[in-house]
Amino acid sequence: MILNIPKDIKFSNYYKRLNLLSLSLIILSILILFFKGLNLGVDFKGGTLIEIRTENSNVNIGEIRQSFMKMNLGDVNVKKFGKENDYLVKIEIKKSNDDNFIQSINNSLSSDLGSEVNFRRVENVGPKVSNELLKSGLLAISLSLAAMLLYIWIRFEWQFSVGAIAAILHDVIITVGIFSFLSYEINLSIVAAILTIVGYSMNDTVVIFDRIRENLKKYSKISISDISNQSTNETLSRTLITSVTTLLALFSIYFFGGAILKGFSFAMIIGVIVGTYSSIFVAAPVLKYTKVTQKTVLKEEN
Amino acid sequence: MLHFSKIKIFTIYLIIIFLSFFTFTNFFNDEDNFFLSKNINLGLDLQGGSYLLLEVDTKPLINQRLQEKVIKLRDYFKYNKIKYKKLSHEGNSIILNTSDIEKFEEYFLNKDNDVNYYFERYRSFEMEYAIDNNNIFITYSKFGLIEINNSAIDQSLEIVRRRIDEVGTKEPSIVRRGNDRILIELPGLDDPARIKKLLGKTAKLTFRLVSDGDSEFTSELLSFENSDNKINVNKRIIVSGDNLINATPKLDNQTNQAVVSFTFDRVGAKKFARATTDNVGKKLAIILDGNIVSAPQIREPILGGNGQITGDFTFQSATDLALLLRSGALPAPLSIIEERTVGPDLGEDSIKAGALSLLIGFLLVIFYMIYKYRFLGIIADLALIINLILLLGILSVLEATLTLPGIAGIILTVGMAVDANVLIFERIKEEKKNENSNIYAFDMGYKKAQSAVLDANITTLISAIILFFLGSGPVKGFAVTIGIGIITTLFSAYFFARHLTSFYVLKNKDKEISI
Numbered sequence: 001m002i003l004n005i006p007k008d009i010k011f012s013n014y015y016k017r018l019n020l021l022s023l024s025l026i027i028l029s030i031l032i033l034f035f036k037g038l039n040l041g042v043d044f045k046g047g048t049l050i051e052i053r054t055e056n057s058n059v060n061i062g063e064i065r066q067s068f069m070k071m072n073l074g075d076v077n078v079k080k081f082g083k084e085n086d087y088l089v090k091i092e093i094k095k096s097n098d099d100n101f102i103q104s105i106n107n108s109l110s111s112d113l114g115s116e117v118n119f120r121r122v123e124n125v126g127p128k129v130s131n132e133l134l135k136s137g138l139l140a141i142s143l144s145l146a147a148m149l150l151y152i153w154i155r156f157e158w159q160f161s162v163g164a165i166a167a168i169l170h171d172v173i174i175t176v177g178i179f180s181f182l183s184y185e186i187n188l189s190i191v192a193a194i195l196t197i198v199g200y201s202m203n204d205t206v207v208i209f210d211r212i213r214e215n216l217k218k219y220s221k222i223s224i225s226d227i228s229n230q231s232t233n234e235t236l237s238r239t240l241i242t243s244v245t246t247l248l249a250l251f252s253i254y255f256f257g258g259a260i261l262k263g264f265s266f267a268m269i270i271g272v273i274v275g276t277y278s279s280i281f282v283a284a285p286v287l288k289y290t291k292v293t294q295k296t297v298l299k300e301e302n
Numbered sequence: 303m304l305h306f307s308k309i310k311i312f313t314i315y316l317i318i319i320f321l322s323f324f325t326f327t328n329f330f331n332d333e334d335n336f337f338l339s340k341n342i343n344l345g346l347d348l349q350g351g352s353y354l355l356l357e358v359d360t361k362p363l364i365n366q367r368l369q370e371k372v373i374k375l376r377d378y379f380k381y382n383k384i385k386y387k388k389l390s391h392e393g394n395s396i397i398l399n400t401s402d403i404e405k406f407e408e409y410f411l412n413k414d415n416d417v418n419y420y421f422e423r424y425r426s427f428e429m430e431y432a433i434d435n436n437n438i439f440i441t442y443s444k445f446g447l448i449e450i451n452n453s454a455i456d457q458s459l460e461i462v463r464r465r466i467d468e469v470g471t472k473e474p475s476i477v478r479r480g481n482d483r484i485l486i487e488l489p490g491l492d493d494p495a496r497i498k499k500l501l502g503k504t505a506k507l508t509f510r511l512v513s514d515g516d517s518e519f520t521s522e523l524l525s526f527e528n529s530d531n532k533i534n535v536n537k538r539i540i541v542s543g544d545n546l547i548n549a550t551p552k553l554d555n556q557t558n559q560a561v562v563s564f565t566f567d568r569v570g571a572k573k574f575a576r577a578t579t580d581n582v583g584k585k586l587a588i589i590l591d592g593n594i595v596s597a598p599q600i601r602e603p604i605l606g607g608n609g610q611i612t613g614d615f616t617f618q619s620a621t622d623l624a625l626l627l628r629s630g631a632l633p634a635p636l637s638i639i640e641e642r643t644v645g646p647d648l649g650e651d652s653i654k655a656g657a658l659s660l661l662i663g664f665l666l667v668i669f670y671m672i673y674k675y676r677f678l679g680i681i682a683d684l685a686l687i688i689n690l691i692l693l694l695g696i697l698s699v700l701e702a703t704l705t706l707p708g709i710a711g712i713i714l715t716v717g718m719a720v721d722a723n724v725l726i727f728e729r730i731k732e733e734k735k736n737e738n739s740n741i742y743a744f745d746m747g748y749k750k751a752q753s754a755v756l757d758a759n760i761t762t763l764i765s766a767i768i769l770f771f772l773g774s775g776p777v778k779g780f781a782v783t784i785g786i787g788i789i790t791t792l793f794s795a796y797f798f799a800r801h802l803t804s805f806y807v808l809k810n811k812d813k814e815i816s817i
Contacts, residue, residue: 199766
C-alpha cells in the first residue's frame with residue numbers, strides 16, 4: 001500500500017475463484033456457528049462477571065479456580081485478563097438475589113488465596129435483562145441491515161441493493177464465524193462493532209457503486225465487467241488509504257486501549273479487512289451476475 | 303466550489319471558535335459559570351461507580367389489594383343482607399358466587415363505590431368482571447393495572463430516593479425506566495453492598511401481639527429474623543411503620559446494646575398507648591417484612607408515643623434499620639435485575655489507556671496522511687485536528703457522557719474522518735490528469751466527490767442512530783461519538799479544509815501542484 005498501486009488490475013478475472021472462496025468461508029462460518037455456537041457473555045446470557053486484581057503476585061490461576069470450586073457456584077470460568085495479576089471470572093448462576101453474594105465471594109477468595117483481592121469490576125445481569133439485551137441487539141442488527149437496504153434502494157437500482165446486502169451479510173457472517181471459531185466472547189460492545197462494520201462495509205461498497213454508475217452513464221459500449229474493473233481501479237487507492245487509516249486507529253485501540261476494548265477492536269479489524277475485500281470481490285460481481293447494463297441506470301434516470 | 307463569500311468564511315470560523323471554546327472549558331471547572339460549567343461528563347465506566355436496575359414486583363401489592371377488596375365486599379354484603387355462597391381471592395382474581403347478580407352489579411358499577419374505583423381520566427373502572435352462571439370473576443382492568451403500577455413505581459422512586467439520599471453518596475441519579483423499573487446511577491461508589499442491602503428491604507414494620515395458641519384464623523406462625531424459632535403472632539396489626547415520624551439508632555444505657563428508638567405520630571401514639579395499656583404482661587412482636595425482629599414483654603403502658611426496638615443489632619444494622627424506618631416502606635418489593643460496578647482505579651486505567659491509544663492512533667494517521675499527500679496531507683491533518691476539537695466541543699455543549707466505547711468511537715472517527723478528504727483528493731488527482739487548470743481540477747474534484755462523501759457518511763450515520771436508540775449503557779456513548787463525529791467530519795472537510803485548499807490553490811493557480 002505504501003508502494004504505488006497498479007492502475008489496471010483485472011479484478012473480474014478473479015471473481016469466480018474468490019467468490020468460491022467467499023462462499024466456502026460463509027458455509028464454514030455457518031457450520032461452525034451451528035455446531036460450536038457462540039460464546040455469549042453475561043450481557044446476553046445472564047450471570048455474573050468479576051474482574052479481579054490480586055494484591056499478591058504469587059497467586060496462580062489454579063488457586064483461584066480451586067477457590068471457586070469450593071464455593072460451589074456451578075459453572076465458573078476463570079481466565080487471565082490484561083495485566084499480570086488481573087483475572088476475569090464468569091459465573092453462570094441463574095439466581096443471585098442474595099445481597100451479600102458479591103461480598104461473600106470476595107471473603108472466601110481473600111481467605112483462600114491469603115491475599116487481598118480487589119474487585120475492579122462487577123457485572124451482574126439477570127436472565128430477564130439479558131434476554132432483552134439479546135433481543136434488542138438482534139433487532140439493532142436487523143434494523144441496520146433493513147435501513148441500508150432501503151437507503152441503497154432509494155439511491156440506486158435493486159441490483160445494487162442485492163450486491164451491497166450480499167457484501168454486508170458476507171462480512172457479518174464471517175466476522176461472527178471467526179468469533180465462534182476462536183470462542184471469543186460476544187457482548188454488547190461486539191454488537192456495536194458489528195453495526196459499525198455494517199456501516200463501514202456499506203460505505204466502502206457505495207463509493208465503488210457510485211463510480212460504476214457514473215461510468216455506466218459515461219461509456220455506452222463497455223461491458224459491466226470492464227466497467228467494474230475500471231471503477232474499482234479508479235477508487236482503489238481511496239479504498240486502500242481509508243482502510244489503512246481506519247486500521248491504524250483500530251490497531252492502536254487493540255494494542256493500547258486496554259483489555260476491555262480488545263474484543264471490540266478485534267471484531268472491527270476483521271470487519272474492516274473483510275469489508276474492504278467484499279466491496280471489491282462480492283458487491284461488484286453481483287452487478288455482473290444480475291446483468292446490470294447501461295439500460296439499468298438510464299432507466300433509473302427517467 | 304472554491305469560492306467562499308466573506309460571510310461564509312466568517313460563519314465557518316465563528317462556529318469553530320465557538321465550539322473550541324467549549325472544548326477548552328473542560329480544563330476549567332466552574333459550576334457557577336454557565337459557560338464554564340458545560341463539560342463532558344465521564345461515564346460510570348470511566349470515573350468508577352455503580353449502575354443498578356431495579357424492578358418493582360407488583361404481584362404482592364395486587365394480592366394485598368385484592369385481599370382488602372374481599373374484606374370490603376364481605377362487609378357490604380353482610381350489611382345489605384345480600385346472600386352469597388363464596389367470596390374469596392384466588393390467584394389474580396376475586397371469585398364471588400351469588401344468585402343476586404343484579405344487586406352486585408348495581409353496587410359494583412356505581413361510580414362512587416369504594417371497591418371499584420372509577421377513573422374519569424380513562425373513562426374506565428379499576429376492575430372488570432366476567433360472569434359464568436352464578437360465578438363472578440373480578441380482576442383488575444387494563445387501566446386498573448396501569449394505575450396500580452404507576453402509583454407503585456412513583457412511590458418506590460420517592461422512597462428509593464430518600465434511602466439513597468440518607469446514605470449520602472455524591473450526585474446520585476435515580477430515574478424511572480419504562481413501566482416497572484428504576485435506574486440508579488451512583489458515581490464514585492465502588493462498593494454498592496450497603497445500598498443494595500437497603501434497597502432490597504421493603505421495610506414494612508408492624509407491631510402485633512404474640513398470641514398463645516389461638517385459632518389459625520386470627521394468628522399466624524412467624525419465624526425470628528436471626529433464628530429458626532417460630533411463634534404464633536396475632537394477625538391484627540396494632541400499629542404499623544406508616545405511623546412513625548422518626549427513628550434513630552442508639553446505644554441502650556443499661557445493656558450497652560444497639561437499639562432503634564422511634565417516635566409515633568399522634569394517631570400511632572394513641573393506638574400504641576391503648577394496646578400497651580390493655581395488654582400489660584403480654585408479649586409484643588415487632589415484625590419487619592414478615593420476620594420477627596424481637597418480641598419483648600410489655601412491662602408497663604407506653605403512653606408518650608416513644609419506644610425502642612431491641613434486637614440482635616450491631617450499631618451499623620441499627621443505623622440501617624432506623625434509616626429504613628425513617629424513609630418509609632416500599633409499596634412493593636424491588637429486585638436488582640442488573641448491576642454494573644466499576645472500581646475507580648479501573649476507570650482511571652481505562653481513561654489512561656483510551657487517551658494513549660487516541661494519541662497513538664492520531665499520530666499514525668497524521669503521519670500517514672502527510673506521507674501520502676504531502677502538503678494536502680497537512681491540510682487534511684489540520685482538518686482532523688479541527689474535527690476533534692469540534693467533536694469535543696459539541697459533546698461539551700450537550701454535556702454528553704463519555705464512556706470507554708465512546709473514546710473508541712472518537713479514535714475510530716480519527717481513522718475514518720480522513721476518508722472524506724481522501725475521496726476528494728483522489729478525485730482531484732483524477733481530474734488533474736485531464737485538466738491543466740488547477741482551479742478547475744480542484745473545483746471539479748470537490749463537486750464530483752460530493753455524492754460519494756455524503757453516501758459514505760450517511761451509511762455510518764444510520765448505523766450510529768440505530769445503535770443510539772437500541773444500544774444500552776456505555777455502548778450508547780459509542781453511538782454518540784461516532785454520530786457526532788460524522789457531522790463534524792463533514793463540516794471540517796467541506797467547509798474548513800475546502801477553504802484552506804481554495805486559499806492554497808488560488809495562491810498557486812499557475813504553479814505545478816503535486817498531489
